[in-house]
Amino acid sequence: MKYKKIMAPVLGSVALAMSSASNAATANLASGDFVGITFWLISMALAASTVFFLWEALRMGGKWSTSLTVSALVTFIAAVHYFYMRDVWVATGDTPTVYRYIDWLLTVPLLMIEFYLILAAITKVSGGIFWRLLIGTLVMLVPGYMGEAGYMDITMGFIIGMLGWAYILYEIFAGEASKVAAAQASPAVQSSYKNMRIIVTLGWAIYPLGYVLGYMTQTASMEALNIVYNLADVVNKIAFGLLIWYAANEETSNA
Numbered sequence: 624m625k626y627k628k629i630m631a632p633v634l635g636s637v638a639l640a641m642s643s644a645s646n647a648a649t650a651n652l653a654s655g656d657f658v659g660i661t662f663w664l665i666s667m668a669l670a671a672s673t674v675f676f677l678w679e680a681l682r683m684g685g686k687w688s689t690s691l692t693v694s695a696l697v698t699f700i701a702a703v704h705y706f707y708m709r710d711v712w713v714a715t716g717d718t719p720t721v722y723r724y725i726d727w728l729l730t731v732p733l734l735m736i737e738f739y740l741i742l743a744a745i746t747k748v749s750g751g752i753f754w755r756l757l758i759g760t761l762v763m764l765v766p767g768y769m770g771e772a773g774y775m776d777i778t779m780g781f782i783i784g785m786l787g788w789a790y791i792l793y794e795i796f797a798g799e800a801s802k803v804a805a806a807q808a809s810p811a812v813q814s815s816y817k818n819m820r821i822i823v824t825l826g827w828a829i830y831p832l833g834y835v836l837g838y839m840t841q842t843a844s845m846e847a848l849n850i851v852y853n854l855a856d857v858v859n860k861i862a863f864g865l866l867i868w869y870a871a872n873e874e875t876s877n878a
């Protein structure tokens with residue numbers, strides 16, 4: 624099979640990128656550093672997920688390989704960031720928020736595109752869904768960053784960011800995307816679509832909560848925040864990707 628030939632160089636480059644990202648390591652992980660341990664756990668889980676999604680993308684092929692490749696890109700980009708954040712945490716006991724925002728700026732639009740891609744794999748959908756979700760993402764993240772970094776009023780950044788998120792939720796619950804899913808998707812795709820939007824509602828709520836507790840009111844500790852973000856990303860990036868894998872696998876094995 625052809626996919627086996629491309630797999631070796633693909634996996635090789637993934638491994639290389641990840642190991643060079645971890646070269647920054649200077650300090651050792653302490654056995655009582657639970658935040659550091661969650662950084663390690665999620666780094667490894669993301670790396671392993673990347674291999675899995677890539678492999679499955681090549682195995683399934685066809686229209687579904689695009690969605691699965693995007694899942695792999697999400698976990699790959701996040702893994703490289705996590706390898707780096709992990710080392711910074713172990714060395715300094717701190718994680719500058721800017722790394723998380725760079726990760727979000729790349730991975731959140733890709734996660735949004737998945738709603739478009741899983742529908743596009745089964746039916747004809749308008750590009751408007753794609754653009755509206757992309758714009759919602761930018762309206763959510765850019766002011767959030769500007770607020771946290773001090774380029775904009777903290778509360779203003781939060782409010783505009785919340786409007787961006789609300790706009791995304793509107794699109795996937797009541798907008799064109801939800802109508803296409805309800806009317807044309809197969810049971811497997813509908814089930815994944817519904818679970819994906821639960822993640823975007825509940826799983827994503829962690830981040831604005833972190834903004835309020837960790838930054839606006841400063842009532843949460845750095846440790847608590849990082850543990851929560853690290854575990855949230857397991858759901859929001861890996862479980863989200865597994866939902867797409869479920870739909871893809873059902874669709875391709877029933878075909």
Ligand SMILES: *C/C=C(C)/C=C/C=C(C)/C=C/C1=C(C)CCCC1(C)C
Binds near residue numbers: 764781
């Ligand atoms: C994998 C990373 C994900 C899914 C990150 C998601 C980030 C958000 C949903 C951030 C949302 C925010 C708001 C809704 C208000 C403004 C502050 C933000 C950027 C933290």
